[in-house]
Amino acid sequence: MVTEMLALTVLLYFLLFIFDIKPLYKKKLWADFWVNVTLTGISFTVAVLLCLKVKIPSPELPICELITSIFGK
Amino acid sequence: MKRIKATLLTLMLLISCIFFAGCLNYREVDEFSIVAGVAVDKEQSGQYKLTAEVVKIGGGKDTKTTSELITGEGKTMFDAARNMISVSGKKLYWSHAKVLILSETVAREGVGKILDWYGRDPETREETLILVSQAETAREIFDIPENTEDIKSFQLGQIITNEKSLSKAPKTDILQFAIDSQSGKAATVIPTIGLKQAEKKTVAQIMGVAIIKDDKLAGMLDGEETKYLSFIKDEIKGGILTEEVQVRGTPTRIALEIFGSKTKTSPVIQGNDIQMNIDIETTVSIGEISGNGNFIEEEGRVQLEKLAGAVLKQRVEALIEKIKMQYGADIFGFGGKLREDRVKVWNSVSSNWNDVFKSLKINVTATVHIKNSAGYTRNLQESESS
Amino acid sequence: MRKEQIIDKEAICLLISFIIGSTLIVGVSGSSKNDAWLSSITGFVMAVPVLLIYSRILTLYPQKDLFDILTLVIGKIAGKFVTVVYTLYAFHLGSLVLRNFGEFMNSFAMPETPMIIPLVAMGMVCIIAARLGVEVLGRTTTYFLPGIFLILLIVQLLALPQLHINYLKPVLGNGITPVLKDGYSAFAFPFAETVVFMGVFDALKTPKSPKKVYFLGVVIAAAIITITTVRNIAVLGNMLGSFYFPSYEAVSRISIGNVIERIEITVSFVFVFGVFVKTSVCMMVAGKGIEKLLNLKSYRSIIIQIGVLMILFAQIIYDNIMQMRLWAFKVYPYYAFPMQVILPVIIWIIAEIKNRKIRKMYSNADQKAEDQQ
Numbered sequence: 120m121v122t123e124m125l126a127l128t129v130l131l132y133f134l135l136f137i138f139d140i141k142p143l144y145k146k147k148l149w150a151d152f153w154v155n156v157t158l159t160g161i162s163f164t165v166a167v168l169l170c171l172k173v174k175i176p177s178p179e180l181p182i183c184e185l186i187t188s189i190f191g192k
Numbered sequence: 193m194k195r196i197k198a199t200l201l202t203l204m205l206l207i208s209c210i211f212f213a214g215c216l217n218y219r220e221v222d223e224f225s226i227v228a229g230v231a232v233d234k235e236q237s238g239q240y241k242l243t244a245e246v247v248k249i250g251g252g253k254d255t256k257t258t259s260e261l262i263t264g265e266g267k268t269m270f271d272a273a274r275n276m277i278s279v280s281g282k283k284l285y286w287s288h289a290k291v292l293i294l295s296e297t298v299a300r301e302g303v304g305k306i307l308d309w310y311g312r313d314p315e316t317r318e319e320t321l322i323l324v325s326q327a328e329t330a331r332e333i334f335d336i337p338e339n340t341e342d343i344k345s346f347q348l349g350q351i352i353t354n355e356k357s358l359s360k361a362p363k364t365d366i367l368q369f370a371i372d373s374q375s376g377k378a379a380t381v382i383p384t385i386g387l388k389q390a391e392k393k394t395v396a397q398i399m400g401v402a403i404i405k406d407d408k409l410a411g412m413l414d415g416e417e418t419k420y421l422s423f424i425k426d427e428i429k430g431g432i433l434t435e436e437v438q439v440r441g442t443p444t445r446i447a448l449e450i451f452g453s454k455t456k457t458s459p460v461i462q463g464n465d466i467q468m469n470i471d472i473e474t475t476v477s478i479g480e481i482s483g484n485g486n487f488i489e490e491e492g493r494v495q496l497e498k499l500a501g502a503v504l505k506q507r508v509e510a511l512i513e514k515i516k517m518q519y520g521a522d523i524f525g526f527g528g529k530l531r532e533d534r535v536k537v538w539n540s541v542s543s544n545w546n547d548v549f550k551s552l553k554i555n556v557t558a559t560v561h562i563k564n565s566a567g568y569t570r571n572l573q574e575s576e577s578s
Numbered sequence: 579m580r581k582e583q584i585i586d587k588e589a590i591c592l593l594i595s596f597i598i599g600s601t602l603i604v605g606v607s608g609s610s611k612n613d614a615w616l617s618s619i620t621g622f623v624m625a626v627p628v629l630l631i632y633s634r635i636l637t638l639y640p641q642k643d644l645f646d647i648l649t650l651v652i653g654k655i656a657g658k659f660v661t662v663v664y665t666l667y668a669f670h671l672g673s674l675v676l677r678n679f680g681e682f683m684n685s686f687a688m689p690e691t692p693m694i695i696p697l698v699a700m701g702m703v704c705i706i707a708a709r710l711g712v713e714v715l716g717r718t719t720t721y722f723l724p725g726i727f728l729i730l731l732i733v734q735l736l737a738l739p740q741l742h743i744n745y746l747k748p749v750l751g752n753g754i755t756p757v758l759k760d761g762y763s764a765f766a767f768p769f770a771e772t773v774v775f776m777g778v779f780d781a782l783k784t785p786k787s788p789k790k791v792y793f794l795g796v797v798i799a800a801a802i803i804t805i806t807t808v809r810n811i812a813v814l815g816n817m818l819g820s821f822y823f824p825s826y827e828a829v830s831r832i833s834i835g836n837v838i839e840r841i842e843i844t845v846s847f848v849f850v851f852g853v854f855v856k857t858s859v860c861m862m863v864a865g866k867g868i869e870k871l872l873n874l875k876s877y878r879s880i881i882i883q884i885g886v887l888m889i890l891f892a893q894i895i896y897d898n899i900m901q902m903r904l905w906a907f908k909v910y911p912y913y914a915f916p917m918q919v920i921l922p923v924i925i926w927i928i929a930e931i932k933n934r935k936i937r938k939m940y941s942n943a944d945q946k947a948e949d950q951q
Contacts, residue, residue: 127211130207134200134204135882135883135886137197137200138200139879139882139883143879148874148875148879150872150873150874150875151874151875151876151879151880152879154868154872154874154880155879155880155883158880158883158884158887159883161887162883162886162887162890165887165890165894166886166890169694169890169893169894175894177894177895177896177897178891178895179895179896179905182909182913183901183904183905183909186909186912186913187908187909189912190912314685314686314689317830318827318830318831319831319833367814367817367827367831370817370820371745371814371815371816371817374816374817375815375816531748531751532744532747532748533747533748535748535751
């Protein structure tokens with residue numbers, strides 16, 4: 120299951136790369152290009168980690184704990 | 193370049209066709225059994241025994257739907273329900289279940305814990321009707337030999353639905369029970385089902401209620417008492433009131449058909465004293481006169497109305513007295529009424545409501561209004577000239 | 579490139595579906611029990627001053643969106659900082675809504691399907707909508723909303739036989755405190771979430787209309803929410819707080835003559851549409867924030883990645899539905915307070931001061947010009 124998921128993810132990102140990122144490169148929109156590449160990098164990492172069933176800590180937890188510690192549940 | 197793009201797009205579409213068509217977890221109709229009703233028993237060993245009546249669709253020329261019974265045991269309701277797969281080989285589909293029958297033993301131990309799974313599960317539905325079995329086990333209800341080709345659970349559901357023109361068994365479903373049992377300190381009622389011998393065969397009969405106090409079965413009321421309970425709870429939709437009048441020394445029985453009834457329950461508070469006023473107003477028609485006497489004319493009619501009112505009042509009071517003495521359980525929802533109308537008073541007495549209820553003074557007034565005498569203009573047993 | 583424009587009607591429709599979307603199904607917080615409908619009204623009343631501020635800011639700077647206004651009002655560096663805050667907020671909100679949708683699908687419609695599937699399916703539609711822009715989204719909403727209203731109305735009428743009005747009594751039986759508490763919760767979710775709309779209302783055609791748009795939209799949405807809450811209480815009584823999705827349960831009770839029953843799928847329809855609008859708007863605002871922050875050409879070039887990130891974020895944000903409920907009703911109101919109230923108030927005050935100065939300068943200049951003549 121993991122391999123299929125991984126393969127599917129990689130394929131999807133490859134398609135995204137061709138249809139989403141490449142045109143920006145062609146049009147020489149450098150700022151857009153680099154931001155897009157960065158975001159794609161982040162999302163790709165998260166997606167792969169999810170595929171590998173790595174548990175990613177929720178970024179919400181610290182906020183949640185902070186607020187419940189101040190105001191109570 | 194364009195060509196590559198086109199190829200890739202085709203590839204994408206193909207991939208979508210393969211991966212996104214169809215259902216991820218589909219369920220075919222022949223792969224699960226449809227449950228029509230469930231009976232819950234408890235075994236000596238402490239395990240729950242669930243008996244599900246499952247719809248069986250026969251093949252052939254004229255398709256016949258019959259039912260079969262599947263039994264599963266388990267430590268909890270859900271466990272038992274899932275264990276049934278090991279017998280039936282199919283997953284059970286609960287969404288069409290009509291009735292849930294509890295055996296008396298189970299009801300005595302606690303109703304809420306049985307119903308929890310049933311209310312919580314997304315597949316089961318909250319409008320499943322609850323019944324308490326008067327027979328030894330709940331399974332017996334489904335075990336009675338076939339007398340019709342119908343599925344028994346659906347038949348039971350029909351009985352309860354149509355029983356509203358009898359008012360001898362209320363309709364209680366899972367959600368209603370949950371709401372009632374959580375509102376204040378009220379006790380709740382669940383209709384009872386019993387077995388009855390009729391012409392060599394056994395049939396199921398739904399009549400009367402079981403009183404559930406503090407989540408446990410406390411006692412049962414018969415059909416007649418249930419009718420007066422419905423009067424107090426303002427749930428009367430129909431039914432018959434029978435009166436007995438002495439006419440010239442011989443008793444005449446009269447049946448009055450109830451067409452509508454309105455009950456107003458209002459708490460009266462004077463200082464620390466709480467009283468309940470119950471005003472019953474019932475509209476009836478004379479449905480049957482078996483005996484002598486003129487009840488159609490003004491004089492007799494007014495007398496009959498008065499008598500019927502007095503009898504109704506007396507029976508209602510008797511029921512309230514019985515409940516207070518024997519069970520001390522507020523099945524009438526007086527506590528809830530008090531909470532709705534006088535929340536402050538309720539808050540001060542709610543902690544010992546059961547004691548307050550026992551000493552609660554209840555004033556009943558009942559008026560009966562006769563609106564017609566069905567099709568006949570007179571009493572046929574009386575000769576017209578007299 | 580032509581600037582996108584939406585007319586008032588479209589903006590109002592957007593606002594309505596944005597507000598009713600997830601609230602209709604998750605419901606108003608349950609601690610006020612049978613006074614929950616009062617707390618939805620309270621929430622609306624609390625939201626009125628904030629809405630006035632939002633619309634005032636937009637009126638002061640017509641044809642400008644939130645991020646332009648930030649730079650204009652509090653300068654470049656502070657403006658960038660606040661832009662980051664709002665971008666994250668919009669992003670987060672979109673994920674929350676997506677997750678709501680995922681949880682709903684996961685507990686009712688498809689319990690055995692992994693949650694990522696409904697998330698991706700919904701997310702893709704939202705990405706397309708956000709990429710097409712606010713104009714398309716506004717028109718779509720205007721076409722769909724009458725249908726939604728019709729569904730709500732019909733369901734409401736069909737539910738009439740199931741209503742027990744006495745469940746609404748006693749009014750204020752537990753005192754006013756729980757109502758105020760829940761009212762505040764309703765204020766933060768959903769009424770004051772409309773702060774996100776400041777990011778797209780630069781597209782409003784008539785510059786004077788923000789006030790009207792905000793008010794009409796929120797009033798209608800509040801009315802719908804209140805009516806639905808009343809229905810839910812009258813059907814479910816004291817069990818209201820025991821359900822994750824009260825509307826769904828309440829509508830599943832409808833049964834007319836054994837023919838019209840099991841129509842709870844209509845609730846899902848309304849919900850799906852609301853989630854679609856809400857997520858798309860959030861996505862768009864998050865994209866615009868990044869666009870303004872990093873001086874990109876258009877947010878369209880990165881919207882796909884924002885959408886994908888939102889989906890992934892929705893997947894990892896909670897472990898289970900209990901966390902979601904805790905967050906939505908208990909934590910979220912406090913978390914969102916800075917974005918919904920504090921920052922807008924600060925911006926508004928500074929904007930008013932600046933505006934007055936400018937006007938004074940102009941009138942001084944006029945005076946001088948007159949003097950010279």
